[in-house]
Amino acid sequence: MRVFVPLLVLLLCVPAGAQEKLTAAVDKSTVRVGESLTLTLTFEGAASGVSEPKLPALENLQVMGGPYTSTSFTLVNGRASSTAAYSYVLRAKSPGKGVIGSAVARYRGRDLTSNPITITILSASAPAPDRDSRGSGSTADAFIRVYPDKSNACVGEQVTLTYKLYFAMQITSPEIVQLPRATGFWVEEIALPQTLPLTDELVNGRSYKVAVIRKSALFPTASGDLEVEPMVIQTKVEKRARKRSPDPFDLFNDPFFQLGRQFEPLELSSTGVTLHIRPLPQTGAPADFNGAVGSYRIRAALDRPSCKTDEAVTLTVEIEGTGNIKTLPEPKLSIPADVQRFDPEVTDDIRRSQTRIGGRKVFKYVIIPRAPGTQVIPPVSYAFYDPERGRYSTATTSELRLQVEKGTGPRMPASGIAVASKQGVENVGTDIAFAKTSPGRFLRSSGVPHQNLLFWVWTATPWAAFAAVGVVSGRRRRSGPRALRRSALQTAARHVAQAGKSLKGGKQEAALHGAAEALDCLWTAALSKPATGLSELDLRAEWQEQGLDPVLLDKLFDVQAECDRVRFASGLLTTEAMKGVLQNLKSIATELARSSTRAGVKR
């Protein structure tokens, strides 16, 4: 059609009219969030000279494509008028109001202004108030419908969404603009054939071609009402022929004149889907249930039945079935303590071609037996919830046995002394120590030991014994020869002191008397009995018997002789002589006291 533009401009002298105007129109006044609408700015008037209108200010709307231009001419009664249309594809951003401001186009120095438009935008899940031409309404040329295979499911159960494209006219291959966002789901695409098989379907009396454009398996990860947002696709649809105008001169709009097929862009949006997801049943869950949902079988195998110590063996655990293979938890293995286990290598093999997602998950463990003997790997069980049957089941492998021979590996050095690799005894768990099995000795629950009479009895006993011994020995000390000697010595000392005092007072007679008394006392102390009436020979014999120093005896005799001499020769009784006597007596008394203790110790 553009070919005609210069031609017509040349041919027709178009008078400038005042009817030029710019109008704005949208294809729908109510949209949902994420859906698109087409804004068409139409310029009507004389043929040329109009500038492309500036895109109006948009509120809550976003330009997705455009402008797509189309122009047409009309020749009515010799007057040519032209129409230029600029279309934009807009998308609604958030629920509320969308405003398209006035667009301005410049035409021969004048500004043409279009009318502003307000659009209502609904939330994605709200039902459409009016089924307009581009929705899933029956009158539309093309639309998408989404079919969930079930609207109620439990957590982890597969829900399949099938997106079908219905079209009644030629369209180009669709292109997905916006994938349906599904929060709370694990999504797996189901593979579709390369070429979309078309089927025919009659919707509201109109025949449509139908193609399945997307199939996805959704695995809910949480319970509640979960929403899958709409999917938006973009395609190009063959431009519809304008309605034939009754004007016979409207030749140029006849499809006959169109020089090729014209396609116009079209965005289609599916509706959102709300799924009711219920949690897994609480009752009947096996103890080792770990969240696997589906239907599975489990196999375990060793890559060989026997090996040597410290050799690596591969243990393969394979879980196969239908369900969300990717999120399957690892089975719990109880490997014997003598076998070292490493983290598994996990591979998924997912079948996407069938309606139900399935496949297998393989866990490859490298295990290294460290001790010889038969190592038994107990059956591995795998609990899962089967939504088809609506109950929990457990798949179990058979028991595996590994014959381990003593290896001649690097553990056996040339010296022939086996050295085991030492490993710390790891704490698997911590718990309080077990209860005591024997009650021990029962005590009275209240009170400390010293509140018990027995405590004081036992404490007092040694003290009582001390006291008894002390009393007995004290009594013994007060009688007997030692006591006599001590008291005699004490008396002697008293007499000597008395005599000294008398001497100072000038009474020599009294001093002499005291000295004599003291001498008697010393004899008594030395012999442990009074010495009166004993001859010198007797005294010597007694002295010997007592084991006393003979020198001391001589001293004693000397003092006695001196005393006698002084007493009977009156001129000799001087203070000096008496002082000497008393001095001698004192020293003898000291000597006697010392030797008597020595003798006492000896005895």
Place this chain on the structure above:
Amino acid sequence: MKRPLFFLLVSLLLVTQVCADPRSSFEEGLRLYRANDMAGAITHWERVLRQGAVSGPLLFNLGNAYYRSGQIGRSILCYERARKLMPRDRDVYTNLDLARLAVVDRIEKPVRLVIWDWVDSVRDSLSLHELAMLFQLMGFLALGGFLGWRFAPVAWRQTFRAVLVILLVAYALCGAWYGWRTALDTQNYALITAVKTDVCSAPDASSKQLFSLHEGTKVRYGESLSGWVSIELADGRKGWVPVSAVEKI
């Protein structure tokens, strides 16, 4: 005439049934404990305590039963009591440490020298009963030394005198040790047994709340007043709590 006699006999029988031998109650509690019936075990063992008999293993087992039934405060209480009776039993310390892990409150203790920890460990290495016996034993040994000094042959006297002096010093030390332990054991320590209790500034529920304590925290208690008791934490903070929230060790 015969009827009252019959009743008397029956009631006597019942009384002997109720006041069962502590040993058999202990065994029965242990059987229930092993059968995982903690409530039953607690009932039997608490009954022994109510009868006035106590033993270290009994308190230890009771602590275990409380621990298993989730009453951490009471289990710590029992372990603390058991520790006094069997101070050298490592199981008690193991379980006490594990139970203390479950205590919510962390109270900063004032820093002190390591040597005091050693002193404490030596001091606590004997139970009060053992200390009392040691004290009395020392008394008798000192008596032996005295008799030896007094009556042994002369050649031994000097030795016996030295031994006697040493034994008398040891005797005095044991007495002091016993006194020290008694003073510490009769100190007013209590454990919080309520799951959570608010510590107030005065013995009055409407007074200002200072802080909260949780089950198993050890406190010193002071005077009590109309259903309230004053407590002090290891870090020196003080307050009042309801009597029902604490139990004396």
